Amino acid sequence: EITPEREDIVRRIVDEGHTIGLHTYCHNYEKLYSSVDAFLEDYEKVCLKIYEVAGVRPSIFRFPGGSKNHYGKQIIDSVAEEMERRGYCYYDWNVSAEDSVGKPTSYSIRANIFKDVFRYDTPVILMHDSATNALTVSMLADIIKEIKEAGYEFDTLDHRECCQF
Numbered sequence: 001e002i003t004p005e006r007e008d009i010v011r012r013i014v015d016e017g018h019t020i021g022l023h024t025y026c027h028n029y030e031k032l033y034s035s036v037d038a039f040l041e042d043y044e045k046v047c048l049k050i051y052e053v054a055g056v057r058p059s060i061f062r063f064p065g066g067s068k069n070h071y072g073k074q075i076i077d078s079v080a081e082e083m084e085r086r087g088y089c090y091y092d093w094n095v096s097a098e099d100s101v102g103k104p105t106s107y108s109i110r111a112n113i114f115k116d117v118f119r120y121d122t123p124v125i126l127m128h129d130s131a132t133n134a135l136t137v138s139m140l141a142d143i144i145k146e147i148k149e150a151g152y153e154f155d156t157l158d159h160r161e162c163c164q165f
Contacts, residue, residue: 002046007053012052019072019156021060022046029064031040033072039079060157066092068165077080090122091157093126099136100128106139113143118150124163 013059024032024039025046030038034057039119043061044097061083064071067076080090098104098112117123118138129137143156157163 002049004054010050010053012107013054017156019060019158020050020054020056020058021062021157022050022058023062024064025049028063029069029071032064032093033069033075034076036078036082039072040082043083048157061088061090062092063090068092078148089162090119091124092121093124095125095165097125097127097136099133100130104133104135106135109136109139110143114146117147122160122163124157 010020012136023046024042026042033041033115047058063076063079065070065071067080069076072079083090088141092130095113095116097109099109113127117125127136127140
């Protein structure tokens with residue numbers, strides 16, 4: 001949910017040239033994946049809110065749980081087809097920090113990223129920031145530095161092909 005406190009963050013993201021990729025508004029898997037219409041309604045809610053706050057219409061999104069999760073297996077293909085028809089592209093990831101599972105540590109987050117990141121020419125790393133997980137954000141600068149030192153460059157997802165499972 002985009003609370004008033006977070007609206008400044010959303011505007012800053014756009015002002016600094018980053019690309020906003022949407023997830024969904026409620027992140028309630030049972031509700032989102034109950035039907036195609038339920039997913040689309042929730043998505044449109046967050047899309048409208050971003051437009052109201054920052055004046056942009058994001059064109060990229062990520063399915064909560066990824067495009068191959070067991071909650072949405074009955075409808076994800078239909079949702080993806082409809083979202084693509086509407087001009088949206090969904091992204092998955094090929095590297096995961098596993099920082100929203102269990103009780104991550106700085107060691108586990110780093111190990112999860114670096115066991116896979118260099119296997120790909122263009123890795124897409126799944127990481128989370130939230131009120132319950134400040135650890136990832138605190139480690140991010142060092143992770144970025146190490147990946148750059150290995151010769152990688154960073155860019156926004158809208159400058160690359162969709163990464164899908």
